[in-house]
Structure formats: structure tokens, C-alpha cells
Amino acid sequence: MPIIGIVAGESSGDLLGSHLIRALKKHRPDLQFVGIAGPKMQAEGARSLFPMERLSIRGYLEVLRHLPGLLKLRRQLANDLLDARPALFIGIDAPDFNFGLERKLKRRGIPTVHYVSPSIWAWRRGKMSKIKRAVSHMLALFPFEPDLYKQAGVPVSYVGHPLADILPLEPDQKQARLNLKLKAGQVVIAMLPGSRQSEVRQLASLYVQTARKMLEQQPDIQFVVPLITRETRMIFEQAIYDEKAEELPIKILFGHAHMAMEAADAVVVASGTATLEAALLKRPMVITYRMPWLSWQILKRMLYLPYVGLPNVLAGRFLVPELLQHNATPEKLSEATLKMVNDKTQMEEIKAEFTRIHQLLRQNTEEKAARAILACLP
16 A cells, blocks of 8 residues: 655644545545654544654754754654655645655655645745755645745645635634633633743743733633643643732633634734634734744844734735734733724724635645645655
8 A cells, every 4th residue: 555654743734634634535545644643643544653742842942952853853754764665755834844854755756745835935035945855846825825936946736725624704703602601791802822832831921911901901801711732721820820810810721722712802822823713713813922032033034024923924914913022011912902802993804804815715725735645646
């Protein structure tokens, strides 16, 4: 049976990979998948040679600290895959890890497909030659990406974003609030501090302080905070304790991020995939992020666009506020969020633009991606 090598580096990639495996198996039930996979991909039959958590590292200093272990892991995985001789390799996001792996496999005659273009539209464009050496075919999620690859001579397919197919065009806020047992008549703010422990450590106290500031201005607010692991939940609960904020109306959820955003009037969200999820759920948001000082100094010098949040990139303008690093203060986050919630005209304008973006990204992605990959099989 043909073997497909596959690597996902975090929970969003695990979700993409699970949908992709399912779509591929509809056409080719004989395919086997092996590499690095999370629980969702494993549920679809993928065999994981190493834990996916070993790749879930963000920030330059954090990556440097783990670099020897990551390089050793990549060498081991490359050798294992070369021994298995897959018919094709699929790297899902995680470009820093996957491109090096793809380059080695491609040199040995194994076609490589990369699913999720890195943010070449947001960074200096020097990475394109590296991508060309590593990737046989790029699957792009956003409509402005293919032209950049065509100009560089990299085969590319626009497949849309799978979340646009999964999430409804018309979210059901009332049902989501009933499901979460939220009090009627209150303003609901969802707070999403990220999926990684390092992200939650950077943002938890900031979010708790922001909730307190909002309540000082507008006391009828309920906060919901979805967290996906026991460890991130413990970090956030510790921040509540440290801030002596046990009395605040903060409801911590185990998972249910989509439901929390659907129930909300607005979202305070760490920059990343969750910003796109909030946009597809038509939720006005304030995007924020903090990282270690040196990582931020490196990052801001590499930025190509003035905005980092996907909703703003897709809109081509600052549709929603971005408060990053030193601008991410409880006072500024509280002010920006409450101003948005209480401006009905702005709320409707944002929702209308998010609906346009949703329709643009809804492309039956699983099927398009599967067909593009099958065409690359030798």
C-alpha cells in the first residue's frame, strides 16, 4: 500500500491534516499516513513516530533554546521516512521544521506538497528561493497567495480555507449562549489567549486585568475563556489567583472555542489562527499579542505589512484593532473592546466584511486539496 509522509506541528495543523486524510481516503482508501500527527490525525489512521507537542514552540528565543533537539528530531524523522520510501510527503504548516525536511526528501526524489503557505505576504520576500528548493507543490489557503508563487516559478493551487467550509455563514449566537448557560441580557466577551503554554503565560494576567478594567466601565459583562489543555487552564487559573480576581465573572471552558466566540458580542484574541476563526464567526475582535522582548525586536524588523492579524490582511486595512507588545495594556484593550461593542454601526460594518471574506474562502477546500495532492502522486 502507498505510504504518504505527513507532518503537522500544532493543533491547527492537526485539524487540517485530519480533514485532508479523510478526503484523500475517499479517493484512495489504500493510502497509509506516517510522520508526526496529533490526536485528530491519528483518529483518521495516521501513525505518529514522535509526539506533535515537540514541534509546538513559538518565538525566536524559545526555538533557539530547543533548536538542538528539533534538529536531532528532524534528522531522525528524515531517516525514518527515507527508509519507508513514501510516494509523497505532505508538510502541514510548521515551515521552519518542514521546509528543511522537505528539501532533504525532495533531493532524494520524493515529491513534496506544502499545505498552508507561510506568511510571505507579511515578511520580507527572501524566503521564496528556500521554498522553491523544498516544495514540489504549494497549497495556498488565501486568494492573494498564488500570484506570488507563480512569479517565483513554484507550482501552486488555491484551495481556500477549510474553516470557511466548516463554520456556518450565519452563526447562532442565541443557541451558543444557551449551550454555555450564559445569563440572558449580558454583554459576553470571549477571551482567547492562545493554545500554547508560552502564549497563555504571556497573556493570562493581561486578560484578567483587562476584564477588571472593562467591568469598572460596564458592569454587565460576562467573560468566557476557552482553553484546550489542563496545563493552559492551570496557568490561567493561577493568574486569576495572583490578581486576586476570583470574584470576576470569568467562565473558563475546557475547549469549545468556536462556541465561546459564537456566543460572544466581541472577542479579545491572541494573534494567530483564532483571529480567522473569529472573523468567520462574524465576531468583532481586538487582536493582541505579547512575546519576550528580544523575540519582538527581531520580529518587528522583519514585518512587511503594517498589520499582523489575518482579518486585517484579508480586508487589506485595519478593520479591527491590533494592540501588540507594549501597546497591549489593560487600559487600551478595555477601551478598544468597549468602544467596539457599543458602536453598532462599526459592529455591522465589521460583520459585513467578515461575511464577504467567508464567501471568498469557502472553496470546498478538503476536496480541492485532495485532488491537487493526488495529481502529485507518481
